[in-house]
Amino acid sequence: MAVGRTGRYLLRACMLAGLPAVLAACEGRQSALDAAGAAARDILVTGWALFVGGTVIFLAVMGLALYAALARPERFPGRLSWVVGGGLLFPVVTLTALQIHEFGLARRLAVLAPDPALVVEVTGVMWWWDVRYHADGADPVRGANEIVLPAGRPVELRVTSADVIHSFWVPSLAGKIDMIPGHVNRLPVVAERPGLYRGQCAEYCGAQHALMAFDVRVLPAGEFDAWLAARRRPPPEPATPELARGRDAFFAVGCHACHAVHGTAADGLVGPDLSGIGARPSLAAGTLPNRVETIAAWIQAAQHIKPESRMPSFDVMDGDTLHAMAAWLESLK
Known part of the structure:
Protein backbone atom coordinates (compact mmCIF):
# COMPACT_ATOMS: atom_id res chain seq x y z
CA MET A 1 0.00 0.00 0.00
CA ALA A 2 1.43 3.36 -1.01
CA VAL A 3 2.14 5.88 1.71
CA GLY A 4 0.75 9.35 1.05
CA ARG A 5 2.59 12.63 1.50
CA THR A 6 0.97 13.17 4.90
CA GLY A 7 2.03 9.69 6.00
CA ARG A 8 5.61 10.35 4.96
CA TYR A 9 5.69 13.59 6.93
CA LEU A 10 4.33 11.81 9.99
CA LEU A 11 6.94 9.05 9.62
CA ARG A 12 9.76 11.60 9.44
CA ALA A 13 8.37 13.48 12.43
CA CYS A 14 8.27 10.27 14.45
CA MET A 15 11.85 9.45 13.48
CA LEU A 16 13.02 12.92 14.57
CA ALA A 17 11.02 12.68 17.80
CA GLY A 18 12.61 9.31 18.54
CA LEU A 19 16.15 10.54 17.91
CA PRO A 20 16.74 11.60 21.57
CA ALA A 21 15.64 8.13 22.69
CA VAL A 22 18.07 6.53 20.25
CA LEU A 23 20.90 8.70 21.56
CA ALA A 24 19.90 7.95 25.14
CA ALA A 25 20.11 4.24 24.35
CA CYS A 26 23.75 4.80 23.40
CA GLU A 27 24.52 5.76 26.99
CA GLY A 28 25.55 3.26 29.64
CA GLY A 78 31.10 33.14 -10.50
CA ARG A 79 30.89 29.42 -11.17
CA LEU A 80 34.68 29.05 -11.40
CA SER A 81 35.11 30.84 -8.07
CA TRP A 82 32.69 28.40 -6.43
CA VAL A 83 34.68 25.46 -7.79
CA VAL A 84 38.06 26.83 -6.69
CA GLY A 85 36.84 28.15 -3.34
CA GLY A 86 34.49 25.36 -2.40
CA GLY A 87 36.24 22.46 -4.08
CA LEU A 88 39.89 23.33 -3.40
CA LEU A 89 40.53 26.08 -0.83
CA PHE A 90 37.79 25.12 1.65
CA PRO A 91 38.79 21.41 1.91
CA VAL A 92 42.50 22.29 2.19
CA VAL A 93 41.94 24.83 4.98
CA THR A 94 39.39 22.69 6.84
CA LEU A 95 41.36 19.44 6.68
CA THR A 96 44.61 21.15 7.62
CA ALA A 97 43.02 22.72 10.69
CA LEU A 98 41.45 19.38 11.59
CA GLN A 99 44.75 17.56 11.23
CA ILE A 100 46.54 20.08 13.45
CA HIS A 101 43.83 19.69 16.08
CA GLU A 102 44.01 15.89 15.97
CA PHE A 103 47.80 15.90 16.21
CA GLY A 104 47.51 18.07 19.32
CA LEU A 105 44.79 15.81 20.77
CA ALA A 106 46.84 12.66 20.15
CA ARG A 107 49.84 14.29 21.80
CA ARG A 108 47.79 15.20 24.90
CA LEU A 109 46.28 11.73 25.15
CA ALA A 110 49.72 10.11 25.03
CA VAL A 111 51.42 12.26 27.70
CA ARG A 232 47.14 -7.89 50.00
CA ARG A 233 45.69 -9.77 52.99
CA PRO A 234 44.91 -13.52 52.87
CA PRO A 235 41.26 -14.52 52.72
CA PRO A 236 39.52 -15.40 56.00
CA GLU A 237 39.01 -18.99 57.02
CA PRO A 238 35.75 -20.54 55.75
CA ALA A 239 32.89 -19.51 58.00
CA THR A 240 30.77 -22.65 57.52
CA PRO A 241 31.39 -26.38 57.00
CA GLU A 242 30.06 -26.07 53.46
CA LEU A 243 32.62 -23.38 52.59
CA ALA A 244 35.38 -25.48 54.16
CA ARG A 245 34.26 -28.42 52.03
CA GLY A 246 34.33 -26.22 48.94
CA ARG A 247 37.86 -24.99 49.69
CA ASP A 248 39.09 -28.55 50.20
CA ALA A 249 37.43 -29.64 46.94
CA PHE A 250 39.16 -26.79 45.09
CA PHE A 251 42.55 -28.27 46.01
CA ALA A 252 41.49 -31.93 45.76
CA VAL A 253 40.26 -31.54 42.18
CA GLY A 254 43.44 -29.71 41.21
CA CYS A 255 42.09 -26.23 40.43
CA HIS A 256 45.13 -24.71 42.14
CA ALA A 257 47.37 -26.03 39.36
CA CYS A 258 46.00 -23.37 37.00
CA HIS A 259 44.50 -20.75 39.30
CA ALA A 260 45.86 -18.67 42.16
CA VAL A 261 44.15 -17.46 45.33
CA HIS A 262 46.31 -14.99 47.25
CA GLY A 263 47.13 -16.13 50.77
CA THR A 264 46.58 -19.84 50.05
CA ALA A 265 48.64 -22.65 48.53
CA ALA A 266 46.98 -21.99 45.15
CA ASP A 267 49.58 -20.25 42.98
CA GLY A 268 48.78 -21.32 39.42
CA LEU A 269 49.58 -18.92 36.61
CA VAL A 270 47.91 -20.60 33.63
CA GLY A 271 44.39 -19.38 34.32
CA PRO A 272 42.82 -16.26 35.83
CA ASP A 273 43.65 -15.30 39.40
CA LEU A 274 40.62 -16.03 41.58
CA SER A 275 41.51 -13.79 44.52
CA GLY A 276 38.46 -11.67 45.28
CA ILE A 277 36.42 -13.33 42.53
CA GLY A 278 33.24 -13.04 44.58
CA ALA A 279 33.33 -9.24 44.35
CA ARG A 280 33.54 -9.14 40.56
CA PRO A 281 30.37 -8.16 38.69
CA SER A 282 30.79 -10.81 36.01
CA LEU A 283 32.34 -14.20 35.41
CA ALA A 284 34.47 -15.67 32.60
CA ALA A 285 35.45 -12.30 31.07
CA GLY A 286 31.99 -10.76 31.03
CA THR A 287 30.24 -13.95 29.89
CA LEU A 288 28.01 -14.61 32.91
CA PRO A 289 26.62 -12.64 35.87
CA ASN A 290 28.59 -13.56 38.97
CA ARG A 291 26.73 -15.61 41.56
CA VAL A 292 27.00 -19.09 43.10
CA GLU A 293 24.80 -20.75 40.47
CA THR A 294 26.73 -19.36 37.50
CA ILE A 295 30.09 -20.18 39.08
CA ALA A 296 28.92 -23.78 39.47
CA ALA A 297 27.64 -23.82 35.88
CA TRP A 298 30.94 -22.45 34.61
CA ILE A 299 32.98 -25.08 36.49
CA GLN A 300 30.79 -27.90 35.24
CA ALA A 301 30.24 -26.83 31.63
CA ALA A 302 32.83 -24.23 30.64
CA GLN A 303 33.32 -25.76 27.19
CA HIS A 304 29.60 -25.63 26.55
CA ILE A 305 29.33 -22.00 27.67
CA LYS A 306 32.55 -20.78 26.03
CA PRO A 307 33.80 -23.35 23.49
CA GLU A 308 37.54 -23.51 22.75
CA SER A 309 38.45 -21.65 25.93
CA ARG A 310 41.26 -23.20 27.95
CA MET A 311 38.98 -23.88 30.91
CA PRO A 312 37.97 -27.58 30.79
CA SER A 313 34.55 -28.73 31.90
CA PHE A 314 34.68 -30.45 35.32
CA ASP A 315 31.59 -32.67 35.32
CA VAL A 316 33.01 -35.32 37.67
CA MET A 317 31.85 -33.80 40.97
CA ASP A 318 28.56 -34.51 42.69
CA GLY A 319 26.13 -31.62 42.99
CA ASP A 320 26.76 -30.89 46.66
CA THR A 321 30.53 -30.70 46.21
CA LEU A 322 30.16 -28.53 43.13
CA HIS A 323 27.84 -26.14 44.96
CA ALA A 324 30.19 -26.00 47.96
CA MET A 325 33.17 -25.11 45.73
CA ALA A 326 31.15 -22.41 43.97
CA ALA A 327 30.00 -21.02 47.31
CA TRP A 328 33.59 -20.85 48.61
CA LEU A 329 34.75 -19.02 45.50
CA GLU A 330 31.81 -16.61 45.76
CA SER A 331 32.81 -15.91 49.38
CA LEU A 332 36.22 -14.62 48.28
CA LYS A 333 35.51 -10.89 48.38
Whole structure:
Protein backbone atom coordinates (compact mmCIF):
# COMPACT_ATOMS: atom_id res chain seq x y z
CA MET A 1 0.00 0.00 0.00
CA ALA A 2 1.43 3.36 -1.01
CA VAL A 3 2.14 5.88 1.71
CA GLY A 4 0.75 9.35 1.05
CA ARG A 5 2.59 12.63 1.50
CA THR A 6 0.97 13.17 4.90
CA GLY A 7 2.03 9.69 6.00
CA ARG A 8 5.61 10.35 4.96
CA TYR A 9 5.69 13.59 6.93
CA LEU A 10 4.33 11.81 9.99
CA LEU A 11 6.94 9.05 9.62
CA ARG A 12 9.76 11.60 9.44
CA ALA A 13 8.37 13.48 12.43
CA CYS A 14 8.27 10.27 14.45
CA MET A 15 11.85 9.45 13.48
CA LEU A 16 13.02 12.92 14.57
CA ALA A 17 11.02 12.68 17.80
CA GLY A 18 12.61 9.31 18.54
CA LEU A 19 16.15 10.54 17.91
CA PRO A 20 16.74 11.60 21.57
CA ALA A 21 15.64 8.13 22.69
CA VAL A 22 18.07 6.53 20.25
CA LEU A 23 20.90 8.70 21.56
CA ALA A 24 19.90 7.95 25.14
CA ALA A 25 20.11 4.24 24.35
CA CYS A 26 23.75 4.80 23.40
CA GLU A 27 24.52 5.76 26.99
CA GLY A 28 25.55 3.26 29.64
CA ARG A 29 28.64 1.62 31.02
CA GLN A 30 30.08 0.83 27.58
CA SER A 31 29.38 3.96 25.61
CA ALA A 32 31.67 6.53 24.06
CA LEU A 33 28.82 9.04 24.56
CA ASP A 34 29.03 8.69 28.35
CA ALA A 35 32.50 10.10 29.05
CA ALA A 36 33.71 9.47 32.60
CA GLY A 37 37.41 10.10 31.97
CA ALA A 38 39.52 13.02 30.79
CA ALA A 39 40.69 11.26 27.61
CA ALA A 40 37.21 10.01 26.75
CA ARG A 41 35.82 13.53 27.16
CA ASP A 42 38.41 15.01 24.75
CA ILE A 43 37.65 12.28 22.22
CA LEU A 44 33.91 12.85 22.59
CA VAL A 45 34.23 16.61 22.01
CA THR A 46 36.27 15.98 18.87
CA GLY A 47 33.77 13.40 17.68
CA TRP A 48 30.84 15.77 18.11
CA ALA A 49 32.77 18.53 16.30
CA LEU A 50 33.38 16.20 13.37
CA PHE A 51 29.76 15.06 13.33
CA VAL A 52 28.25 18.54 13.51
CA GLY A 53 30.79 20.01 11.11
CA GLY A 54 30.27 17.21 8.62
CA THR A 55 26.50 17.66 8.82
CA VAL A 56 26.74 21.41 8.19
CA ILE A 57 29.07 20.89 5.22
CA PHE A 58 26.83 18.17 3.78
CA LEU A 59 23.74 20.36 4.03
CA ALA A 60 25.57 23.34 2.50
CA VAL A 61 26.87 21.26 -0.41
CA MET A 62 23.46 19.69 -1.06
CA GLY A 63 21.83 23.14 -0.92
CA LEU A 64 24.30 24.59 -3.41
CA ALA A 65 23.92 21.55 -5.67
CA LEU A 66 20.13 21.91 -5.61
CA TYR A 67 20.34 25.64 -6.31
CA ALA A 68 22.77 25.05 -9.18
CA ALA A 69 20.46 22.45 -10.68
CA LEU A 70 17.30 24.55 -10.46
CA ALA A 71 18.52 28.12 -10.98
CA ARG A 72 19.01 29.64 -14.39
CA PRO A 73 22.67 29.92 -15.45
CA GLU A 74 22.62 33.71 -15.38
CA ARG A 75 21.49 33.63 -11.73
CA PHE A 76 24.52 31.57 -10.66
CA PRO A 77 27.49 33.90 -11.31
CA GLY A 78 31.10 33.14 -10.50
CA ARG A 79 30.89 29.42 -11.17
CA LEU A 80 34.68 29.05 -11.40
CA SER A 81 35.11 30.84 -8.07
CA TRP A 82 32.69 28.40 -6.43
CA VAL A 83 34.68 25.46 -7.79
CA VAL A 84 38.06 26.83 -6.69
CA GLY A 85 36.84 28.15 -3.34
CA GLY A 86 34.49 25.36 -2.40
CA GLY A 87 36.24 22.46 -4.08
CA LEU A 88 39.89 23.33 -3.40
CA LEU A 89 40.53 26.08 -0.83
CA PHE A 90 37.79 25.12 1.65
CA PRO A 91 38.79 21.41 1.91
CA VAL A 92 42.50 22.29 2.19
CA VAL A 93 41.94 24.83 4.98
CA THR A 94 39.39 22.69 6.84
CA LEU A 95 41.36 19.44 6.68
CA THR A 96 44.61 21.15 7.62
CA ALA A 97 43.02 22.72 10.69
CA LEU A 98 41.45 19.38 11.59
CA GLN A 99 44.75 17.56 11.23
CA ILE A 100 46.54 20.08 13.45
CA HIS A 101 43.83 19.69 16.08
CA GLU A 102 44.01 15.89 15.97
CA PHE A 103 47.80 15.90 16.21
CA GLY A 104 47.51 18.07 19.32
CA LEU A 105 44.79 15.81 20.77
CA ALA A 106 46.84 12.66 20.15
CA ARG A 107 49.84 14.29 21.80
CA ARG A 108 47.79 15.20 24.90
CA LEU A 109 46.28 11.73 25.15
CA ALA A 110 49.72 10.11 25.03
CA VAL A 111 51.42 12.26 27.70
CA LEU A 112 52.82 9.93 30.39
CA ALA A 113 53.66 10.84 33.96
CA PRO A 114 57.42 10.52 34.63
CA ASP A 115 56.86 8.46 37.79
CA PRO A 116 53.24 7.24 38.02
CA ALA A 117 52.00 6.37 41.51
CA LEU A 118 49.92 3.49 40.15
CA VAL A 119 50.76 1.24 37.22
CA VAL A 120 48.30 -1.40 36.07
CA GLU A 121 49.63 -4.11 33.78
CA VAL A 122 46.98 -5.75 31.60
CA THR A 123 47.77 -8.80 29.48
CA GLY A 124 45.29 -10.06 26.92
CA VAL A 125 44.95 -13.83 26.76
CA MET A 126 42.57 -15.85 24.59
CA TRP A 127 39.94 -15.03 25.95
CA TRP A 128 40.42 -13.30 29.30
CA TRP A 129 42.46 -10.52 30.95
CA ASP A 130 45.35 -10.86 33.39
CA VAL A 131 45.74 -7.77 35.60
CA ARG A 132 48.55 -6.71 37.95
CA TYR A 133 48.67 -3.59 40.15
CA HIS A 134 52.00 -1.95 41.02
CA ALA A 135 51.84 0.71 43.73
CA ASP A 136 53.96 2.06 46.59
CA GLY A 137 56.91 -0.17 45.68
CA ALA A 138 55.14 -3.20 47.19
CA ASP A 139 54.69 -6.60 45.60
CA PRO A 140 52.20 -6.51 42.73
CA VAL A 141 48.58 -7.46 43.35
CA ARG A 142 47.14 -9.79 40.74
CA GLY A 143 43.58 -9.94 39.45
CA ALA A 144 41.67 -10.97 36.35
CA ASN A 145 38.83 -9.79 34.12
CA GLU A 146 38.28 -6.69 36.25
CA ILE A 147 40.24 -3.47 36.66
CA VAL A 148 39.78 -1.32 39.75
CA LEU A 149 40.88 2.32 39.50
CA PRO A 150 40.91 5.33 41.86
CA ALA A 151 38.80 8.30 40.81
CA GLY A 152 40.70 11.49 40.07
CA ARG A 153 44.18 9.95 40.12
CA PRO A 154 46.37 9.48 37.05
CA VAL A 155 46.99 5.82 36.27
CA GLU A 156 49.29 4.33 33.67
CA LEU A 157 48.03 1.22 31.90
CA ARG A 158 50.70 -1.00 30.37
CA VAL A 159 49.10 -3.42 27.96
CA THR A 160 50.48 -6.40 26.07
CA SER A 161 49.34 -9.80 24.79
CA ALA A 162 50.29 -13.36 25.61
CA ASP A 163 49.24 -14.84 22.27
CA VAL A 164 47.58 -12.90 19.43
CA ILE A 165 46.86 -9.22 18.86
CA HIS A 166 44.08 -7.91 21.09
CA SER A 167 42.77 -4.36 21.49
CA PHE A 168 42.04 -2.76 24.87
CA TRP A 169 39.04 -0.43 24.84
CA VAL A 170 37.00 1.17 27.62
CA PRO A 171 35.00 3.76 25.63
CA SER A 172 33.76 5.64 28.71
CA LEU A 173 37.32 6.21 29.98
CA ALA A 174 39.82 6.32 27.11
CA GLY A 175 40.51 5.43 23.50
CA LYS A 176 41.56 2.09 22.04
CA ILE A 177 45.09 0.77 22.23
CA ASP A 178 46.53 -2.37 20.65
CA MET A 179 47.89 -5.24 22.72
CA ILE A 180 50.76 -6.78 20.76
CA PRO A 181 52.70 -9.93 21.74
CA GLY A 182 56.24 -9.09 22.86
CA HIS A 183 55.54 -5.34 23.02
CA VAL A 184 54.21 -3.09 25.81
CA ASN A 185 52.00 -0.12 24.96
CA ARG A 186 51.32 2.55 27.56
CA LEU A 187 48.05 4.40 28.05
CA PRO A 188 47.49 7.15 30.66
CA VAL A 189 44.00 7.18 32.17
CA VAL A 190 42.28 9.53 34.61
CA ALA A 191 38.86 8.23 35.65
CA GLU A 192 36.88 11.21 36.88
CA ARG A 193 33.61 9.66 38.03
CA PRO A 194 33.17 6.62 40.32
CA GLY A 195 31.06 3.88 38.80
CA LEU A 196 31.09 0.60 36.92
CA TYR A 197 32.18 0.63 33.29
CA ARG A 198 32.61 -2.08 30.69
CA GLY A 199 35.54 -2.72 28.41
CA GLN A 200 35.88 -5.00 25.42
CA CYS A 201 38.52 -6.47 23.15
CA ALA A 202 38.13 -4.43 19.96
CA GLU A 203 40.35 -6.58 17.71
CA TYR A 204 39.07 -9.91 16.40
CA CYS A 205 41.16 -12.53 18.18
CA GLY A 206 39.47 -15.86 17.63
CA ALA A 207 36.32 -17.87 18.23
CA GLN A 208 35.36 -16.27 21.56
CA HIS A 209 36.34 -12.69 20.74
CA ALA A 210 32.77 -11.53 21.42
CA LEU A 211 33.01 -13.01 24.95
CA MET A 212 36.22 -11.22 25.88
CA ALA A 213 34.98 -8.32 27.96
CA PHE A 214 35.97 -6.91 31.34
CA ASP A 215 34.64 -4.62 34.03
CA VAL A 216 36.27 -1.41 35.23
CA ARG A 217 35.29 -0.42 38.76
CA VAL A 218 36.18 3.19 39.62
CA LEU A 219 36.23 3.85 43.37
CA PRO A 220 36.75 7.05 45.35
CA ALA A 221 40.46 7.37 46.09
CA GLY A 222 40.14 6.42 49.77
CA GLU A 223 38.03 3.35 48.98
CA PHE A 224 40.56 2.26 46.37
CA ASP A 225 43.40 2.44 48.92
CA ALA A 226 41.34 0.31 51.31
CA TRP A 227 40.54 -2.16 48.52
CA LEU A 228 44.19 -2.52 47.54
CA ALA A 229 45.23 -3.04 51.16
CA ALA A 230 42.52 -5.69 51.60
CA ARG A 231 43.67 -7.50 48.47
CA ARG A 232 47.14 -7.89 50.00
CA ARG A 233 45.69 -9.77 52.99
CA PRO A 234 44.91 -13.52 52.87
CA PRO A 235 41.26 -14.52 52.72
CA PRO A 236 39.52 -15.40 56.00
CA GLU A 237 39.01 -18.99 57.02
CA PRO A 238 35.75 -20.54 55.75
CA ALA A 239 32.89 -19.51 58.00
CA THR A 240 30.77 -22.65 57.52
CA PRO A 241 31.39 -26.38 57.00
CA GLU A 242 30.06 -26.07 53.46
CA LEU A 243 32.62 -23.38 52.59
CA ALA A 244 35.38 -25.48 54.16
CA ARG A 245 34.26 -28.42 52.03
CA GLY A 246 34.33 -26.22 48.94
CA ARG A 247 37.86 -24.99 49.69
CA ASP A 248 39.09 -28.55 50.20
CA ALA A 249 37.43 -29.64 46.94
CA PHE A 250 39.16 -26.79 45.09
CA PHE A 251 42.55 -28.27 46.01
CA ALA A 252 41.49 -31.93 45.76
CA VAL A 253 40.26 -31.54 42.18
CA GLY A 254 43.44 -29.71 41.21
CA CYS A 255 42.09 -26.23 40.43
CA HIS A 256 45.13 -24.71 42.14
CA ALA A 257 47.37 -26.03 39.36
CA CYS A 258 46.00 -23.37 37.00
CA HIS A 259 44.50 -20.75 39.30
CA ALA A 260 45.86 -18.67 42.16
CA VAL A 261 44.15 -17.46 45.33
CA HIS A 262 46.31 -14.99 47.25
CA GLY A 263 47.13 -16.13 50.77
CA THR A 264 46.58 -19.84 50.05
CA ALA A 265 48.64 -22.65 48.53
CA ALA A 266 46.98 -21.99 45.15
CA ASP A 267 49.58 -20.25 42.98
CA GLY A 268 48.78 -21.32 39.42
CA LEU A 269 49.58 -18.92 36.61
CA VAL A 270 47.91 -20.60 33.63
CA GLY A 271 44.39 -19.38 34.32
CA PRO A 272 42.82 -16.26 35.83
CA ASP A 273 43.65 -15.30 39.40
CA LEU A 274 40.62 -16.03 41.58
CA SER A 275 41.51 -13.79 44.52
CA GLY A 276 38.46 -11.67 45.28
CA ILE A 277 36.42 -13.33 42.53
CA GLY A 278 33.24 -13.04 44.58
CA ALA A 279 33.33 -9.24 44.35
CA ARG A 280 33.54 -9.14 40.56
CA PRO A 281 30.37 -8.16 38.69
CA SER A 282 30.79 -10.81 36.01
CA LEU A 283 32.34 -14.20 35.41
CA ALA A 284 34.47 -15.67 32.60
CA ALA A 285 35.45 -12.30 31.07
CA GLY A 286 31.99 -10.76 31.03
CA THR A 287 30.24 -13.95 29.89
CA LEU A 288 28.01 -14.61 32.91
CA PRO A 289 26.62 -12.64 35.87
CA ASN A 290 28.59 -13.56 38.97
CA ARG A 291 26.73 -15.61 41.56
CA VAL A 292 27.00 -19.09 43.10
CA GLU A 293 24.80 -20.75 40.47
CA THR A 294 26.73 -19.36 37.50
CA ILE A 295 30.09 -20.18 39.08
CA ALA A 296 28.92 -23.78 39.47
CA ALA A 297 27.64 -23.82 35.88
CA TRP A 298 30.94 -22.45 34.61
CA ILE A 299 32.98 -25.08 36.49
CA GLN A 300 30.79 -27.90 35.24
CA ALA A 301 30.24 -26.83 31.63
CA ALA A 302 32.83 -24.23 30.64
CA GLN A 303 33.32 -25.76 27.19
CA HIS A 304 29.60 -25.63 26.55
CA ILE A 305 29.33 -22.00 27.67
CA LYS A 306 32.55 -20.78 26.03
CA PRO A 307 33.80 -23.35 23.49
CA GLU A 308 37.54 -23.51 22.75
CA SER A 309 38.45 -21.65 25.93
CA ARG A 310 41.26 -23.20 27.95
CA MET A 311 38.98 -23.88 30.91
CA PRO A 312 37.97 -27.58 30.79
CA SER A 313 34.55 -28.73 31.90
CA PHE A 314 34.68 -30.45 35.32
CA ASP A 315 31.59 -32.67 35.32
CA VAL A 316 33.01 -35.32 37.67
CA MET A 317 31.85 -33.80 40.97
CA ASP A 318 28.56 -34.51 42.69
CA GLY A 319 26.13 -31.62 42.99
CA ASP A 320 26.76 -30.89 46.66
CA THR A 321 30.53 -30.70 46.21
CA LEU A 322 30.16 -28.53 43.13
CA HIS A 323 27.84 -26.14 44.96
CA ALA A 324 30.19 -26.00 47.96
CA MET A 325 33.17 -25.11 45.73
CA ALA A 326 31.15 -22.41 43.97
CA ALA A 327 30.00 -21.02 47.31
CA TRP A 328 33.59 -20.85 48.61
CA LEU A 329 34.75 -19.02 45.50
CA GLU A 330 31.81 -16.61 45.76
CA SER A 331 32.81 -15.91 49.38
CA LEU A 332 36.22 -14.62 48.28
CA LYS A 333 35.51 -10.89 48.38
